[in-house]
Amino acid sequence: MSREMPEQLEQTKRTRIKRVPKRGSYQRSTLYQIIDEALVCHVGFVISGEPHIIPTAIARMGDHVIIHGSRVSRMIKHLQSGERACITVTHLDGMVLARSAMHHSMNYRSVVIYGVGETVEGEQKVEALDHLTEHLVPGRTSDNLRPYKRKELEATTVLKFLLDEASAKIRDEPPVDDAEDYQQEIWAGVVPLVLTPGVPQPDPKRVCDQPLPDYLMTR
């Protein structure tokens, strides 16, 4: 948690939740928790007045989120030039089955971040890339990974976005039915959904058999 930034983010006309405002949150701790569970985000940007969205890996680093990509990618070049981005993180937590078709819903946690990217350079770039790897596969950077080559670092751009204009929206409850519908003889409730790791698949092109590392067994 930053010492300088307030725990409660200021609402802006972009971040204020208008549909079902009770589901909105501007609490930094809530936003950070949702972001920290995310592996991918969707990055929105505007080129020639038109919307584009690209999914990409995300991690939080202090009061920023970081994304990365090829130095020559259209998205990276565009965002590096100072164009605005909208970055969204979404966890689908469950299908909500109500007694009427219309009240069916989903449980979810999402965060929408608005901002302009800042290029991460020098030592902080390596730190950010390591942080991203460690976020995506906790424990991985303690392993004996071949270090970055200079040309790899040169070919990759890391962008960070300050978390100062963002909001979360959360639905986490059973179906909300019309009072008279609770009498309907139909199963109602929530089917939870979780992104679950399967059995790790060793590289078929491996030349040496390595035991599965502990950090993958505990996943």
Added chain:
Amino acid sequence: MSREMPEQLEQTKRTRIKRVPKRGSYQRSTLYQIIDEALVCHVGFVISGEPHIIPTAIARMGDHVIIHGSRVSRMIKHLQSGERACITVTHLDGMVLARSAMHHSMNYRSVVIYGVGETVEGEQKVEALDHLTEHLVPGRTSDNLRPYKRKELEATTVLKFLLDEASAKIRDEPPVDDAEDYQQEIWAGVVPLVLTPGVPQPDPKRVCDQPLPDYLMTR
């Protein structure tokens, strides 16, 4: 599959995959398969020159995708007015662990759709909403759901987007390491990820105990 539309979508400057083009696909059957596995999409739109992204439920209906929302939602009103949308569907299929930090990657299947929404009205609106429910929870519409009320239908807008400008991008392979790195003594491979349903949780506010329907047991 449409009788009128070609199996191979025409590439446009918006849909052409430039980064790692071998991962791109414009094959209608491939796109439809990815969309048909999706429960949510991310909808991108532009207001006052700025990007916005909202996650929402999605289903394919023939050669269209459909989304829905409150008649008064900003996104719905904006898209209904003929503004362009970018709709993205993403499945994160696995974390790819390489022998160097830089070659870590993800396996994924994503589709990006460009277009303008068309309001779905009348009988097709009810059909579209039922289709959405059935897509999200297969079997659900065969159950005894309380039918739509007129005011519910009036308060809800359904939009459809023709699938004529779209592309898929797919990574589905082991790590791709530099030739000399295969000697590194480190576990490399893929940790698959799957969105998995958990144990259905009956509504705590239920007034009658209903057995879990078959269509939820087979999930």
